[in-house]
Amino acid sequence: MTRFSADWSRRNFLRGALATGALVLPGSGALVGCATSGGGQEATEGEKSADNPLAVPTDAPIEIYIFNGGFGDKYATDVHEPMYKEKYPNAKITHKAEVDIAGALQSRFVGGNPPDFVNDSGDGQIPLGQLVSDKQLYDLTDLYEAPSWDDPDTKVRDTLVPGAVEQGTFGDKPYVMNMALTVYGIWYDKALFDEKGWTPPATWAEMLDLCTDIKAAGIAPWTYPGVHGRYMVWSLLSMAAKLAGPEVLVAVDNLEEGAWEHEAVKESANALASLRTKGFILPGTEGMDHIQAQGQWSAGKAAFVPCGSWLESEQADVTPEGFEFAVMADPLLSEDSAMPRETIYAVPGEPYVVPAAAKNPRGGLEYMRIMLSKEGAKGFTEQVSSLTVVKDSAEGIELPPGLTSAKGVLEAAGDNVISWMWNNWYGDMWNPGINAQMGDLMTGRRSVDEWAAGCEAEAKKVRDDDSVTKYTR
Structure with missing residues (x-):
């Protein structure tokens, strides 16, 4: 897929x-x-x-x-x-x-x-x-x-x-x-959230507060496919676009110099990186593939996992009875963001x-x-x-x-649906390129500034390679 x-x-x-x-x-x-x-x-x-x-x-x-x-x-x-x-x-x-x-x-x-x-x-x-x-x-x-x-x-x-x-x-x-x-977002078990009285967070500040409560309840707040760091890119770019507007995504698509070092992109990267520093990521996540991470999540070991709307189908054979799949739009980094919280990354795939x-x-x-x-x-x-x-x-x-749930968040987004093209246009830039960079960020092997510079370097490889056909939007 x-x-x-x-x-x-x-x-x-x-x-x-x-x-x-x-x-x-x-x-x-x-x-x-x-x-x-x-x-x-x-x-x-x-x-x-x-x-x-x-x-x-x-x-x-x-x-x-x-x-x-x-x-x-x-x-x-x-x-x-x-x-x-x-x-x-x-x-x-x-x-x-x-x-x-x-x-x-x-x-x-x-x-x-x-x-x-x-x-x-x-x-x-x-x-x-x-x-x-x-x-x-x-x-x-x-x-x-x-x-x-x-x-x-x-x-x-x-x-x-x-x-x-x-x-x-x-x-x-x-x-x-x-x-x-495909509708992308942050997935959770609605039955668990209803039982615990937890509300899906609208802002990143609310996310961190909720993660504290989730951890106190003996559940890891987050997991993700550690060997496929690109899963976290979906949330990163979505939150950056909400903060500064979709023009951020156009700049990334068009391989514009400095696009990955935009303040909104770095602020989003810093937010996601803080999940590790605050101890909100399930131990062992770094070495998990998507099946393992999603399996831990559906087993109730973690509360949130980033994914696309194929998740429910992919987990069908291992999901316990009573589990209720639900997805939320990525939280706002600031209450005065350029786009509303309901903005969703949804893309034909x-x-x-x-x-x-x-x-x-x-x-x-x-x-x-x-x-x-x-x-x-x-x-x-x-x-x-x-x-x-x-x-x-x-x-x-x-x-x-x-x-x-995915259909509901898509309808709630209305015209506020975002997408990007660079990952389709430039396969090597996506994987292993940005995929590897994101893995390094989430494990602390790179700081946010080092990560941004690394992403810029991946974009530059494509920009400077005359053998690669370039596209713009």
Whole structure:
């Protein structure tokens, strides 16, 4: 899922290219030694009609790769693939579920023989920005301009929530379809809070006061995935944007010099770092991955954990009876902040792509159109317990407590929804870059000033690297 960015870096990509006899020429975006379609739009198509607006070759096989992570793959096998098969009964569907997408598909992308549809997610995600700059992804413009599955008079793009298309856009073209609408925040057990009479804090001062009470009750106030420090970046940037305004995030996205040393960013970093110095973090957190930290949290060992709204689904098999998932917006650092407390970081995520060199790219687009139908979106939500980018697709569905809470904080935020793009655009800057810097901050290996300078250095690496395609917003 999109919470992870890859350790599968440009250097690994190049090593794989050399191993297969294909080489990415620095700065060229071209692959030597394999045939790509340069966007794929000239690939063989079927006959376009009102019933087949994307000109899908109706009897062409389609090969689908799904990331087998927190969402599993039943939403594909039980919902979307049957819908595709019903419309195209002569099309053979080949389905694969993989934990390591890069490991499974690196050589195929470089060799010019990728599948037709890929859920490019997980720890082994192939960096999306790199795939775009190397011209490995198919332009999705035709998908978004096509009539929607449910209403021929409404384009697919007009059935989606604001920002859904933009989140997968690089430069002036969309290359990534993000299906899940992820709400990020600080999670807690509402049943426990009700029992103890604790109120979710609105300000950071209230957070610290509550943490004191929680610790006195014999519970660690906080835990987080220590080996994935980036989980804390979500709260850090959210609180910084609330304090100084969303322009802070734009500066970070645009790789502006000094963006990570902005006073609001440093104040947010200082607040989170204080959780350690005040003894509010569960012992052992530093060495925990997301499963371990979340497991300690749902077992009642810690009161708060930062995460996205996939959390409830990911913890479904280990959550004790009576536990009630709930999420709160990150607290305000100051009562005179630029944005209201209800401001939430929510972003379309869980990326899906059609490779440029796919044998059946139009089938890949059609598969996406099916996913973005009302039936496809509803089935996705029912299978994986996640909101989707399709407007009103959760209406009429009985949502579990955590997703109900996430939907509530999203509605409370109204137009005050923030997001950023740099982590999608620059995979190595996100992980290991800022991920490692955040880990050092939270464990005290770096001071706030040292952390900010380290983040600036990570941004500078990208800014000064002529082989990396730059994007702005």
